[in-house]
Amino acid sequence: MAEDMTGQSVQGSTPELPKGGIIALVGILGSWALNELRTMGSMFIFLMRSLVLIFRPPFKIRLLIRQIMFFGNRSLLIVILTGLFAGMVLALQGYYTLMKFGSEALLGPAVALSLIRELGPVLSALMVTGRAGSALTAEIGIMRISEQIDALLAMALSPIKYLVVPNILAALIAFPLLSAIFDVVGIYGGWLIAVKLLGLSSGTYFSQMEQFVDMADVIMGLEKSLCFGLLVSWVCCYKGYYAGFGAKGVSKATTAAVVLSSVLVLVFDYLIGSFWL
Amino acid sequence: MIEIYNLKKSFNGQPVLKGVNLKIRDGELLAIVGQSGAGKSVLIKMLIGIHQPDDGKILIQGEDIIEICKDDVCSLRERFGVVFQGGALFDSMTVFENVAFPLQERTKLEEGVIRDKVTNALEEVGLRGVEDKYPAELSGGMKKRVALARALITEPSIVLFDEPTTGLDPIILRSIHNLIKEAHVRYGFTGVIISHEIPEIFEVADRVAMLYDGRIVEAGTPEEIVGSDNPVVRQFISGSLEGPIEVIR
Structure with missing residues (x-):
C-alpha cells in the first residue's frame, strides 16, 4: 500500500518491444493488458479506501461544504446554459417528429422524460466533468508534484481523508442537484420553443407532462446522477492523486481523467438504463 | 537513535540506493551530502515511511518504520517534522492556516x-504580519521559514530537512542555517539535513555523511570530512571536475 502512496507502483512502464512478428505483438498486448489490469486494481483499492474513510471520524464538514461550492459554483452556469438549449432542441425536434403522428400534445412529456431519465443526468455529468472534474484532477496533481500530499503523510494525516473523501461526498450531493437544475431549465427551454415559437398551449405542455412523468422516472434520473457523481469524483481524484512528474504529468492526468470519466458516464448510463427497463 | 541497515531501492529497474548503512544519534544534527540524483530525498522519504524500500531496515528508537507505516496513516510519523524541498505549503491555505x-x-x-x-x-x-498571506505571495526564503515553523510547531523529536536552502541567496541561506541551529538548540531534536551547500553546511551539522553510488561512503564530523582521504569526498567538497565522480560535460 505504501507504494501506492507515492504513486510509484501504479506508474506502468512502457513495454520493451521484443523482436519478431507475432511474438512481439502478443508481448505488447500482454504487457498492455497487465498494465491496465494493475491500474484497474489500483483504482478499485483507491475507491474502497475512500469509501471506508467516509464513515470514519473526524468528519470534515467545512471541507465538504467548500467542495460542494467547488462543484456547484464552477458548473452551475454551464449546466443552466446546456440545459436550456438541450430542452429547446428537444422541443424543436420532438415537435417535428410528433407532428407526423398527430401527437403534438405529447411534446411536454417527451421533453420531460428525455431530460429527466437521460439527458439531465448525462449532460450535466459531462459538463461537470469538463468544468470541475478537470480542475479537481489538476489541483490534486499539483499537490502531488509539489509534495503537498507527502506533507500530509508526513504529518501522520491521511491525504485520502482530506483530498478524496470530501470530493466524493460533495459530488454525491452536487450531481443530483445540478441534474435537477438541468431538468427544470430544460423543461422551460422546451416550453419556450413549444409555446412561444410553435404555438402549443402552455396548459397542454404541462398537463400532459404531469400525466406521463412518474416518480420512478425521477428516481431513475436521481440514481444515475448519484452513480455519475461517484464515478467522476473517483476517477478525477485517482488520476490527480497518481499524476506523473512535472507539468506534463499533470496535463496527462487531467486529460485521462476527463476522457475516462466521460466514457464511464456513457457506459454506466446504458447499464443503468438497461437494468431499469 | 535512527538506524538504517542495508537499505536498497530501485526505480524502473534503475538502482538508486544500493545498501545504505547509517546510524543517527539522538539529538545530533546530521547532514547528508551527495550529488543531485544520488537518492538523498528518496532516503528522507523512506525515513518517514512514505517510500517503501526494496530491502533493508530502518529503526526509529528501535521501532521498524517500514513494518509499522505500511498504511497511509501512521502514528509513528507524529514524531517527525519535515521541511520539504519546495516547502510543500498548502496553496489553498494562508500562512496562519x-x-x-x-x-x-x-x-x-x-x-x-x-x-x-x-x-x-x-x-x-x-x-x-504575514499570517493572512497565501504561499504564492511569499518569496522563496519566506516559504522556507513558514515550512520550518510548520515542521517545528508540534515540537517533534526528529526533524528532516530536504534541501532547506536550495535556490536561496547566500545571505538568506546563512539566516536559514542559523534558524535551524537555533531551533536545534532550543528543541533538542534529532535533525537530518539534505544539502548541497558546501562548505556552509559544515558550520551547521554535528556530523556529515556522504552518499555516493547508492551507499554512504564516508561519515564523520565536518573536520573529519574536510580532512578525508577518500577521493570521492575530496572531489565532491572541492567541486573538482577531475576524480572518481563521473561528470557529464
Missing part, C-alpha cells in the same frame, strides 16, 4: 492557544 494545520488536526488545543503558538512559531522564524 498552514502553520496551525498540524495542531488543529492532531491535537485538541483550543483555538486561542493555537493562535498564540502559531504567532510565536512565526516570530521565531523571523516572520511577522
Whole structure:
C-alpha cells in the first residue's frame, strides 16, 4: 500500500518491444493488458479506501461544504446554459417528429422524460466533468508534484481523508442537484420553443407532462446522477492523486481523467438504463 | 537513535540506493551530502515511511518504520517534522492556516492557544504580519521559514530537512542555517539535513555523511570530512571536475 502512496507502483512502464512478428505483438498486448489490469486494481483499492474513510471520524464538514461550492459554483452556469438549449432542441425536434403522428400534445412529456431519465443526468455529468472534474484532477496533481500530499503523510494525516473523501461526498450531493437544475431549465427551454415559437398551449405542455412523468422516472434520473457523481469524483481524484512528474504529468492526468470519466458516464448510463427497463 | 541497515531501492529497474548503512544519534544534527540524483530525498522519504524500500531496515528508537507505516496513516510519523524541498505549503491555505494545520488536526488545543503558538512559531522564524498571506505571495526564503515553523510547531523529536536552502541567496541561506541551529538548540531534536551547500553546511551539522553510488561512503564530523582521504569526498567538497565522480560535460 505504501507504494501506492507515492504513486510509484501504479506508474506502468512502457513495454520493451521484443523482436519478431507475432511474438512481439502478443508481448505488447500482454504487457498492455497487465498494465491496465494493475491500474484497474489500483483504482478499485483507491475507491474502497475512500469509501471506508467516509464513515470514519473526524468528519470534515467545512471541507465538504467548500467542495460542494467547488462543484456547484464552477458548473452551475454551464449546466443552466446546456440545459436550456438541450430542452429547446428537444422541443424543436420532438415537435417535428410528433407532428407526423398527430401527437403534438405529447411534446411536454417527451421533453420531460428525455431530460429527466437521460439527458439531465448525462449532460450535466459531462459538463461537470469538463468544468470541475478537470480542475479537481489538476489541483490534486499539483499537490502531488509539489509534495503537498507527502506533507500530509508526513504529518501522520491521511491525504485520502482530506483530498478524496470530501470530493466524493460533495459530488454525491452536487450531481443530483445540478441534474435537477438541468431538468427544470430544460423543461422551460422546451416550453419556450413549444409555446412561444410553435404555438402549443402552455396548459397542454404541462398537463400532459404531469400525466406521463412518474416518480420512478425521477428516481431513475436521481440514481444515475448519484452513480455519475461517484464515478467522476473517483476517477478525477485517482488520476490527480497518481499524476506523473512535472507539468506534463499533470496535463496527462487531467486529460485521462476527463476522457475516462466521460466514457464511464456513457457506459454506466446504458447499464443503468438497461437494468431499469 | 535512527538506524538504517542495508537499505536498497530501485526505480524502473534503475538502482538508486544500493545498501545504505547509517546510524543517527539522538539529538545530533546530521547532514547528508551527495550529488543531485544520488537518492538523498528518496532516503528522507523512506525515513518517514512514505517510500517503501526494496530491502533493508530502518529503526526509529528501535521501532521498524517500514513494518509499522505500511498504511497511509501512521502514528509513528507524529514524531517527525519535515521541511520539504519546495516547502510543500498548502496553496489553498494562508500562512496562519498552514502553520496551525498540524495542531488543529492532531491535537485538541483550543483555538486561542493555537493562535498564540502559531504567532510565536512565526516570530521565531523571523516572520511577522504575514499570517493572512497565501504561499504564492511569499518569496522563496519566506516559504522556507513558514515550512520550518510548520515542521517545528508540534515540537517533534526528529526533524528532516530536504534541501532547506536550495535556490536561496547566500545571505538568506546563512539566516536559514542559523534558524535551524537555533531551533536545534532550543528543541533538542534529532535533525537530518539534505544539502548541497558546501562548505556552509559544515558550520551547521554535528556530523556529515556522504552518499555516493547508492551507499554512504564516508561519515564523520565536518573536520573529519574536510580532512578525508577518500577521493570521492575530496572531489565532491572541492567541486573538482577531475576524480572518481563521473561528470557529464
